[in-house]
Amino acid sequence: MKRVVVGLSGGVDSSVAAYLLKEQGYEVIGLFMKNWHDDSVTISNECPWLDDSNDAMLVADKLGIPFQTVDLSEQYKARIVDYMFNEYQKGRTPNPDVLCNREIKFDVFMDIALSLGADYVATGHYCRKGTLHKNGEEIYQLLAGVDGNKDQSYFLCQLSQAQLSKALFPIGELTKPEVREIASKLDLVTAEKKDSQGLCFIGKVKLPDFLQQQLKPKEGVIVEVSDDEPIYKVENHNFNSKEEELSFLSRKLNYTIQNGKVVGKHQGAHYFTKGQRKGLAVGGTPEPLFVIDTNVEDNIIYTGQGKNHPGLLKKALFITNDELHWIREDLALKVNQTMEVYARIRYRQPLQKATLHKVATGLYIEFETLQSAITEGQFAAWYINDELIGSGVIS
Structure with missing residues (x-):
C-alpha cells in the first residue's frame, strides 16, 4: 500500500x-x-x-x-x-x-x-x-x-x-x-x-x-486619460527585427498628469490594479472608468473610459529569463525559436491563440488578438491542447 x-x-x-x-x-x-x-x-x-x-x-x-x-x-x-x-x-x-x-x-x-x-x-x-x-x-x-x-x-x-x-x-x-x-x-x-x-x-x-x-493609506489623485491622447498614436514603424517589434508591442506606456485631467482622489495607488473598475468612486462619465495604470512612486492612478480604452489593450507581453518556468523542460525553447500555443494571463480567462518567441533576455508572448489589462506581477501560462507546459511572471 x-x-x-x-x-x-x-x-x-x-x-x-x-x-x-x-x-x-x-x-x-x-x-x-x-x-x-x-x-x-x-x-x-x-x-x-x-x-x-x-x-x-x-x-x-x-x-x-x-x-x-x-x-x-x-x-x-x-x-x-x-x-x-x-x-x-x-x-x-x-x-x-x-x-x-x-x-x-x-x-x-x-x-x-x-x-x-x-x-x-x-x-x-x-x-x-x-x-x-x-x-x-x-x-x-x-x-x-x-x-x-x-x-x-x-x-x-x-x-x-x-x-x-x-x-x-x-x-x-x-x-x-x-x-x-x-x-x-x-x-x-x-x-x-x-x-x-x-x-x-x-x-x-x-x-x-x-x-x-x-500598507498605509496615502491620498493621491485619479487622472482620466482620453482615448485620443497622442500617447496612443502609433506612426507607421519600420522595425529592423521581429524582436524590435515585440519590444514595441509589449512596451509600458509612461503616463504623466499632463496626459489627462484629475477627476478624483484615492487612498493609495498600491491598492489598485490594472483593469480594476470598482472602488474608484468617480461618477458622471458616459462609460465606466477602468484603471489603465498605477504609479506607486508618484501615487497616481491613471484611468480610461470603457473596456476598449487603448490604455487597457496590448498584443504582447514579456517574461525575463529569471521569471521563466517550463514544466515541460524537454519542450523549452532555445533563442530564436518560436512555438504556437494557447495562453492565458489570468485564472478563468478563456485560452487565447498566441506565439512564443524566445530571445536572449527572455520570452515574448505575442497574441493573435488584443488582450485586456495585461498586468505586471501576474502569471502567464501556456498550453498545448489541454497540457500546461510553461509559465512566467509578466514583467
Whole structure:
C-alpha cells in the first residue's frame, strides 16, 4: 500500500479527494495546514481556520483516516505574505495562490509529508497528471481538469517535474457537481460548504482590507486619460527585427498628469490594479472608468473610459529569463525559436491563440488578438491542447 498525505483544507474538494484515494487502496493521512493566525487581519469575529480545521477533522474521522494539523504560518508569512506586500509596494499585482502552491503546498508541506513516509501528496485541485516516456525518461504532464468551468491547472503553473512526480489530483476527472454528490452520499460535513474566497488558506480575509492594514493609506489623485491622447498614436514603424517589434508591442506606456485631467482622489495607488473598475468612486462619465495604470512612486492612478480604452489593450507581453518556468523542460525553447500555443494571463480567462518567441533576455508572448489589462506581477501560462507546459511572471 502506497502512503498518501492529503492536504485536507476543510473544503469539499479535498474531502472527496481523500475518500477517492482510500477507495483506490492507498493508505491515506489527512493533514491540515494552518497558515495564518494573526487575528488582527481576519475581518470577522469568526476564526476561519479553526472552523476549517474542525471540518477537516470531522471528515478524517468519518473516513477513518489519521489526521493532524501542521503550523506553517512562519513559512507562509515569509514566502507568501511578505512577497505580496513587496510586490504591491512596487506597483505589481502578485498571485498568492500560484505562489502558495509552489512554495507551501508542494514544497514545505510536501517535505513534511515525505518525512512522514509518504509516497505522494494529494490535493483537491481540478486538474490531472499525465505520464509519458521520452528518451528513456519518465516525464510528467500537468493537464487541465475535465470540468472546464473549474479547471485549476493555472494555479499549479509553477510546479516542477520533481514536484509533479510526487503529486496526485484525485478529483481531476470529475466535475464540481459530481464531487458534491459524492460528499452528500457520504454525508460529509463539507458537502454543501461554499468554496473559500479568501487568500489561499488564510480564510475569510478580503485582500484590500488585508493590504490596508499593512500598507498605509496615502491620498493621491485619479487622472482620466482620453482615448485620443497622442500617447496612443502609433506612426507607421519600420522595425529592423521581429524582436524590435515585440519590444514595441509589449512596451509600458509612461503616463504623466499632463496626459489627462484629475477627476478624483484615492487612498493609495498600491491598492489598485490594472483593469480594476470598482472602488474608484468617480461618477458622471458616459462609460465606466477602468484603471489603465498605477504609479506607486508618484501615487497616481491613471484611468480610461470603457473596456476598449487603448490604455487597457496590448498584443504582447514579456517574461525575463529569471521569471521563466517550463514544466515541460524537454519542450523549452532555445533563442530564436518560436512555438504556437494557447495562453492565458489570468485564472478563468478563456485560452487565447498566441506565439512564443524566445530571445536572449527572455520570452515574448505575442497574441493573435488584443488582450485586456495585461498586468505586471501576474502569471502567464501556456498550453498545448489541454497540457500546461510553461509559465512566467509578466514583467
